[in-house]
Amino acid sequence: MPRDLIWQRYLLGAWALALAAMALPTAASEALRAATARSAPTAGTLHAEAALGWLRGDLWGAYAMAEGERADADADAARPAFRRAAEWALSLGPYQPQLWLRLAKLDQGAAASAGQFNAALKMVYYTAPADDAAAADRLEMALSATGPPDEELDELARGDVRAMIAHGRLAELSTVYRNLGAGGRAFIDAAVKSIRPDLAPRLNASG
Numbered sequence: 001m002p003r004d005l006i007w008q009r010y011l012l013g014a015w016a017l018a019l020a021a022m023a024l025p026t027a028a029s030e031a032l033r034a035a036t037a038r039s040a041p042t043a044g045t046l047h048a049e050a051a052l053g054w055l056r057g058d059l060w061g062a063y064a065m066a067e068g069e070r071a072d073a074d075a076d077a078a079r080p081a082f083r084r085a086a087e088w089a090l091s092l093g094p095y096q097p098q099l100w101l102r103l104a105k106l107d108q109g110a111a112a113s114a115g116q117f118n119a120a121l122k123m124v125y126y127t128a129p130a131d132d133a134a135a136a137d138r139l140e141m142a143l144s145a146t147g148p149p150d151e152e153l154d155e156l157a158r159g160d161v162r163a164m165i166a167h168g169r170l171a172e173l174s175t176v177y178r179n180l181g182a183g184g185r186a187f188i189d190a191a192v193k194s195i196r197p198d199l200a201p202r203l204n205a206s207g
Helices: 003-035 043-052 057-073 075-092 097-109 114-126 135-144 151-166 170-179 182-195 197-202
Strands: none
Touching (some): 043 057, 097 135, 114 151, 170 197
16 A cells, blocks of 8 residues: 555544544533433532533533522632633633623622723623623623713613513613612613603613
């Protein structure tokens, strides 16, 4: 057999082995997910799944969300683990708006710099549609933020107001309105009056 054909076989064999080695962790991760599908997985199980599927941002995102729930219960102990997992997950798969939202909440609660908080909150907008389920939460956060004004974030917040009105979600908008301070209420008042002035009197409704 010609020498060049022998080398081609060696190269093809090596390539096949490399593909198999890359596929094995993913297969193991999926097998573990299937085995635990009928019960609520623990943070440890989710971490094992993510470690096996090492470059899958969705798996790291699921683990990060579990760590986020732990951080809610015991912030000082679990917050660093959540941040590490969240940042790694988002570096692999940035289109995870709920994870960006939780990271923004952590930055807000930890009195992080305004720039860091704003950047995380903007990513919630960039990675989710305007009428996403996170709209009320992110709008309230955007209008509760401290620090220098951010024109881009203000415009994104106005988009939430427009979308919530367009989709008949005035009750949610009213809840956000009542939860805000004077500055946030004034912002929503102005936005609503520019879109549907007739709705402005209903913002402070209790129902």
